[in-house]
Amino acid sequence: MRATIKDVAKHANTSTATVSRYINGKPITEVNRKNIENAIEELNFEINANARGLKTNSTMTIGVIIPQLNHIYDITIVKGIQNYLIKHGYSLMILESNSDYSVEEKCLELLQRKHVDGIILNSDSRDLKLVSNFEKIKIPVVLIDQKIDNIPSNVVLADNINAVYQATEYLIKMGHKKISIILGQEISFTAQERLLGYVRAMQDYSIEMNPDYIKYSNYKTDGGYNSMYELLALAEKPTSVIVSNYDMTHGALRALNEKNINIPDDISFIGYDDSNLAEIYKPRMTIIMQPMIEMGEKAASLILKMVKNQTEMDSQVYRLKTTFLRNDSVRRI
Numbered sequence: 001m002r003a004t005i006k007d008v009a010k011h012a013n014t015s016t017a018t019v020s021r022y023i024n025g026k027p028i029t030e031v032n033r034k035n036i037e038n039a040i041e042e043l044n045f046e047i048n049a050n051a052r053g054l055k056t057n058s059t060m061t062i063g064v065i066i067p068q069l070n071h072i073y074d075i076t077i078v079k080g081i082q083n084y085l086i087k088h089g090y091s092l093m094i095l096e097s098n099s100d101y102s103v104e105e106k107c108l109e110l111l112q113r114k115h116v117d118g119i120i121l122n123s124d125s126r127d128l129k130l131v132s133n134f135e136k137i138k139i140p141v142v143l144i145d146q147k148i149d150n151i152p153s154n155v156v157l158a159d160n161i162n163a164v165y166q167a168t169e170y171l172i173k174m175g176h177k178k179i180s181i182i183l184g185q186e187i188s189f190t191a192q193e194r195l196l197g198y199v200r201a202m203q204d205y206s207i208e209m210n211p212d213y214i215k216y217s218n219y220k221t222d223g224g225y226n227s228m229y230e231l232l233a234l235a236e237k238p239t240s241v242i243v244s245n246y247d248m249t250h251g252a253l254r255a256l257n258e259k260n261i262n263i264p265d266d267i268s269f270i271g272y273d274d275s276n277l278a279e280i281y282k283p284r285m286t287i288i289m290q291p292m293i294e295m296g297e298k299a300a301s302l303i304l305k306m307v308k309n310q311t312e313m314d315s316q317v318y319r320l321k322t323t324f325l326r327n328d329s330v331r332r333i
Helices: 005-012 016-023 030-043 049-056 072-087 101-113 131-137 160-173 189-204 221-232 246-258 275-280 292-307
Strands: 061-066 091-096 118-122 141-144 154-158 179-183 214-216 240-243 268-272 286-289 317-320 323-325
Touching: 005 016, 005 030, 016 030, 061 072, 061 101, 061 292, 072 091, 072 118, 072 292, 091 101, 101 118, 118 292, 141 292, 154 160, 154 292, 160 179, 160 189, 160 240, 160 268, 160 286, 160 323, 179 189, 179 221, 189 214, 214 221, 221 240, 221 246, 240 246, 246 268, 275 286, 292 317
Parallel strands: 061 091, 061 118, 118 141, 141 154, 154 317, 179 214, 179 240, 240 268, 268 286
Antiparallel strands: 286 323
């Protein structure tokens, strides 16, 4: 037998009117909200989205735009979003931009026409004119992995600066001074933050930076592959490399394999976002891991709070801690 609003109210120790206010997106106390959400989950209560939509003009749908549906980083974040939204009775409309800014704008226009309640956007763009209109049309937006100036939106990021600072500092403490880094596009917000972490560590330890050791790429496998080849072609080769993206990590490793470069004897290597490398690659890889599931869940929780008018459309930045997995791909020199 399906649970009713009365069952939820009894389980949450509150009134049916308060449960109804929650379902219809109206403000309630934080204590009641938590109790009701726990009751909904424990009783497996199904919110009638159609009925709610008639009362509130809500579609109970959140639009999600990501660059690549087949990218482990993007799809893991979506998994975190889905984990949270489904538990709260919301559905997702997932669109792929293929990192094409014109496609992103079309995706945004489509979501606006579909009257989604909110949008979670993972974009490489720094100049989305359509997004700047969201404040006027009152669609809540949460950005992931990106901060776009002058756009009122909450932002969820991995702690890019400290992640790369920690990796660079580790190489320095292992005796390395010729430290290279492979980044995304120069205009990319995440690339700029990761570069900042690298620069700060080098400056803090008074190590001279070689501009040839800083490579910008496209956050794709071929970018890591080509950048690694460029580093290997230098007359004064680096003794270590930080590759700041999952796909580029695989591309860089392929380049090293083709050139018969041994890790860590010939070059020390730190990769990104693939803990499986630590288990299946020999030597076991040292990896920077971003909290992808947690980033998705945080973005989802923020968008629902904004949808329910529990927070304003502001510009709060939430930085989630990364994990640094030290293994065998870095040698002391």
